[in-house]
Amino acid sequence: xxxxxxxxxxxxxxxxxxxxxxxxxxxxxxxxxxxxxxxxxxxxxxxxxxxxxxxxxxxxxxxxxxxxxxxxxxxxxxxxxxxxxxxxxxxxxxxxxxxxxxxxxxxxxxxxxxxxxxxxxxxxxxxxxxxxxxxxxxxxxxxxxxxxxxxxxxxxxxxxxxxxxxxxxxxxxxxxxxxxxxxxxxxxxxxxxxxxxxxxxxxxxxxxxxxxxxxxxxxxxxxxxxxxxxxxxxxxxxxxxxxxxxxxxxxxxxxxxxxxxxxxxxxxxxxxxxxxxxxxxxxxxxxxxxxxxxxxxxxxxxxxxxxxxx
Amino acid sequence: xxxxxxxxxxxxxxxxxxxxxxxxxxxxxxxxxxxxxxxxxxxxxxxxxxxxxxxxxxxxxxxxxxxxxxxxxxxxxxxxxxxxxxxxxxxxxxxxxxxxxxxxxxxxxxxxxxxxxxxxxxxxxxxxxxxxxxxxxxxxxxxxxxxxxxxxxxxxxxxxxxxxxxxxxxxxxxxxxxxxxxxxxxxxxxxxxxxxxxxxxxxxxxxxxxxxxxxxxxxxxxxxxxxxxxxxxxxxxxxxxxxxxxxxxxxxxxxxxxxxxxxxxxxxxxxxxxxxxxxxx
Numbered sequence: 001x002x003x004x005x006x007x008x009x010x011x012x013x014x015x016x017x018x019x020x021x022x023x024x025x026x027x028x029x030x031x032x033x034x035x036x037x038x039x040x041x042x043x044x045x046x047x048x049x050x051x052x053x054x055x056x057x058x059x060x061x062x063x064x065x066x067x068x069x070x071x072x073x074x075x076x077x078x079x080x081x082x083x084x085x086x087x088x089x090x091x092x093x094x095x096x097x098x099x100x101x102x103x104x105x106x107x108x109x110x111x112x113x114x115x116x117x118x119x120x121x122x123x124x125x126x127x128x129x130x131x132x133x134x135x136x137x138x139x140x141x142x143x144x145x146x147x148x149x150x151x152x153x154x155x156x157x158x159x160x161x162x163x164x165x166x167x168x169x170x171x172x173x174x175x176x177x178x179x180x181x182x183x184x185x186x187x188x189x190x191x192x193x194x195x196x197x198x199x200x201x202x203x204x205x206x207x208x209x210x211x212x213x214x215x216x217x218x219x220x221x222x223x224x225x226x227x228x229x230x231x232x233x234x235x236x237x238x239x240x241x242x243x244x245x246x247x248x249x250x251x252x253x254x255x256x257x258x259x260x261x262x263x264x265x266x267x268x269x270x271x272x273x274x275x276x277x278x279x280x281x282x283x284x285x286x287x288x289x290x291x292x293x294x295x296x297x298x299x300x301x302x303x304x305x306x307x308x309x310x
Numbered sequence: 311x312x313x314x315x316x317x318x319x320x321x322x323x324x325x326x327x328x329x330x331x332x333x334x335x336x337x338x339x340x341x342x343x344x345x346x347x348x349x350x351x352x353x354x355x356x357x358x359x360x361x362x363x364x365x366x367x368x369x370x371x372x373x374x375x376x377x378x379x380x381x382x383x384x385x386x387x388x389x390x391x392x393x394x395x396x397x398x399x400x401x402x403x404x405x406x407x408x409x410x411x412x413x414x415x416x417x418x419x420x421x422x423x424x425x426x427x428x429x430x431x432x433x434x435x436x437x438x439x440x441x442x443x444x445x446x447x448x449x450x451x452x453x454x455x456x457x458x459x460x461x462x463x464x465x466x467x468x469x470x471x472x473x474x475x476x477x478x479x480x481x482x483x484x485x486x487x488x489x490x491x492x493x494x495x496x497x498x499x500x501x502x503x504x505x506x507x508x509x510x511x512x513x514x515x516x517x518x519x520x521x522x523x524x525x526x527x528x529x530x531x532x533x534x535x536x537x538x539x540x541x542x543x544x545x546x547x548x549x550x551x552x553x554x555x556x557x558x559x560x561x562x563x564x565x566x567x568x569x570x571x572x573x574x575x576x577x578x579x580x581x582x583x584x585x586x587x588x589x590x591x
Contacts, residue, residue, distance in 0.1 A: 026491050027417075030408030034401050034466065038424055041461035045435035045442060046427070052437065059441060111329065114322035128576065129330045132337070135568040137520035139541035140561040144340040147554060155339065158356030183333065191580060215318050244433060247522040251542065265433070265523070272437045273527050280437050291431035 053285035059278040070285035082271075082282055086289070089264035092249075093290075096263060097242040100178060104185045104238050105231075111186065112193035113219060127194070131187035138184070142251030145180045173253045173261050181248055189234045196227040232305045236298050243294045264290050344368070344559035351554045367555035371563070380560055382533055383540040386452060388567070390536055391518040394456045398514040399507050401460050406469030406503070407495045411481060421470070428463035440527055450531040455524065459517075465510040472506040473499065509578050516568050537564045 053070055055063035074086045111130060115123050133141065148154045149166040156162045166172040200223065208218050224231070246265040249255055255262030264286065271283035338358065343351065344367055346360040371380055409421045439458060440449075448454045481494045489497075522538050529535035532543065544560055572579055 024414075027408055027412050027414040030404045030412060030491070030495070031420075034405040034461070035424075037401070037457070037461040038428075038463075040442060041439060041458040042435060043427060045438035046430055048438035048441075049434035049436075059437075107329075110325065114326050117319060117322040119316075119319040120322055120326065126326050126330055127580070128572075129333050131579070132569065132572065133333060135516055135520075135572055136337075136565045137538045137541070137568075138522050139538045140564040141336070143541060143544070143557055143561040144336045147343065147558065148336060148339060153351055153554065155335070155356055183336070240431070243431075244523075250526075251545075268433065268436075269523070269527060273440070284434070284437055287433040287437065291434045294431040294433075 049284050050288055052281055053288045055281045055284075057278075057281040057284070059272065059280045063281060066281070070282050071289075074282070074285055074289065082286075085262075085267045085271075086264070086286055088259055089262060089267045089286075090290075090293075092261055093243060093245060093264045095174070096177070096181075096245050096249075097239060099174075100181050100185075100242050100245075101235070101239050103178065103182050104189060104242075105235060107182060108186050108188075108190035108234075109193050111190045112197055113223065115194060116197050127190070130190060133184045134187040136184065138180075138247035139251055141180055141184055142248070145176065145183075146252065149176050167253045168257050170257060170260055173257060177248045177252050177261060180252060181245075185238075189238065192230050192234055193227065196230040197223060200226040228305075232302065235305065236301050239301060240294050240298055243290065243297075340558050340561055344555055344562050346555050348553060348555055364555075367559040370553075371556050371559050374556075377532070378540065378544055378560070379533060380537070380540065380563060383535060383537040384563060384567075386534065387519055387536040387538070387564075390452050390455045391515050391567075393452070394459060394518045395511050395515045397456065397460055398465065399511050402465045402469045402510055403500060403503060403507060404495070405466045406473055407491075407499055409466070410470045410473040411494070411499065412491060425463050425467060436523075436527070443528060448528075450529055450534045452534075454528040455518065455521065455536065458524075459514070465514070468510060469503060469506055472503055476502055505578075505581070508575070509581060512571065512575055512578055515571065519568055 052063055054065060054067055056066050056069075057063035073080050074082050077083050114120065115127060120126075146167065149156050151157045151163060151165050156164075156166070164172050166176050204222050204226075205218060208222060213221070244265060245263050246269070249261045249263050250266060253261045255266055268283045268286050268290070271279045271286070342359055345363045345365070347362070347364050347366070350361055371378070374380070375382070409417060443449055443454045443458070446453070448457075476499065480498055484494050484498055519536075520538060521536075525536050525539040526542060529539050532540075541560060541564055544557060
């Protein structure tokens with residue numbers, strides 16, 4: 001304990017000062033740690049990432065400002081490998097998004113609706129089975145699925161007598177990427193839809209049933225409109241996630257055959273962290289372009305879907 | 311009418327059963343193959359269960375401590391995921407309290423500014439993040455995976471929403487009794503937000519355990535990496551499917567922790583969703 005006399009002496013003088021200090025200190029105690037983390041690991045890297053895209057940078061020395069040169073090369077210089085890589089990566093990423101996103105919306109929705117059926121039993125067990133692959137890491141899942149699709153040793157070869165080298169032949173290389181994506185990705189959205197459908201008023205369904213509306217009709221005129229917010233939410237989030245696809249093609253096909261499943265994220269990692277000298281400036285420019293594509297598409301999705309449901 | 315119900319019932323069942331079979335096969339196949347001998351895998355065509363259950367694959371996996379130190383990887387993963395989860399819980403509860411319970415100038419402006427910035431696609435910050443981790447000397451250490459993820463806004467948003475549902479009279483009366491912010495946070499708010507903290511903690515654990523892109527970038531030292539990055543190496547080490555049983559056994563060891571977590575905390579995994587759909591209101 002500090003000396004009592006001294007304390008009393010300070011007390012009156014310091015009261016206001018202390019109260020003010022406390023007013024600033026207390027919020028900082030609660031919000032400050034995260035604020036610092038946010039600055040260091042989100043704000044600064046994001047700004048620096050944009051800045052780096054205008055530079056030549058090898059991750060070791062200081063970046064050298066070169067203006068729009070990286071973007072010019074990537075977008076317009078058709079003799080450059082960066083140009084070919086970027087557009088090949090973008091094409092493959094878009095292909096992945098366009099096919100995987102509808103699957104990751106429609107299948108979970110169908111499962112949720114089927115599970116909502118009054119007569120279906122063991123709902124909890126079925127739900128768990130479909131949810132569990134979402135808890136498995138892509139690297140572990142890929143080892144198993146690759147074995148299943150192995151020509152000599154797997155299930156496809158031995159049971160279905162398929163003589164295809166799946167990972168090395170198109171369109172099979174894409175098919176195994178979609179299989180593992182759907183397998184791992186259905187559970188999360190399914191749970192969101194189930195909870196949303198459970199929240200729709202039962203009376204609506206009963207009234208519709210009395211009016212003679214079949215189950216298909218009920219799905220389109222009651223279920224779908226009632227869960228429109230979760231639908232927009234999952235649509236935007238699933239799409240943004242799909243643009244960041246990396247693990248599935250890396251593990252399943254390593255970008256092959258002939259780079260036909262090589263997605264943008266893989267090129268970005270390869271340029272920045274791959275063998276040889278890092279080309280981080282160029283990789284940053286690709287990352288910024290990919291980020292812009294994601295932003296524009298998310299905004300469009302949100303705008304269009306929100307307008308159509310109003 | 312009743313006939314119609316039964317037809318739709320069979321369609322629903324058929325769809326769900328087919329899906330469940332497809333969903334279960336890889337896991338069952340992975341488990342059983344990890345107990346098969348290499349000669350059986352190569353020779354006998356497909357059978358769901360092994361002719362003879364053997365444990366040699368697991369013995370061999372655990373004995374290989376040089377090229378594929380799987381126990382080391384599992385330990386790294388556990389250390390990373392547990393530390394990350396605990397820190398997440400501390401940070402999001404403190405920060406959530408700050409942004410929903412305290413009054414300071416520009417509080418909501420600050421919160422929504424951060425939230426807005428965090429929507430900016432994360433691809434852009436990966437390369438500089440690596441540079442920052444490098445500057446801290448964290449490359450090839452567990453900190454590289456424990457700390458950066460704490461900066462996210464998603465969980466804080468959920469906790470803040472949840473706290474807004476707790477009536478303000480509770481803290482008012484405590485304040486009258488002379489309790490300060492820290493007391494209110496610790497003895498009133500913290501017990502009440504336990505459910506949302508558990509949910510965020512579970513998802514942080516699973517997310518950290520299964521993270522793939524970041525560890526592949528940050529770790530080059532075989533002894534320091536978590537299991538997800540380790541499994542990528544295994545493809546080469548047990549290469550070309552010459553040691554399938556060991557490959558499968560390793561994959562099984564990697565998925566056990568999250569599946570155990572699910573087995574014990576299933577209701578929280580399923581509950582999370584109410585939080586998600588709660589975003590609307």
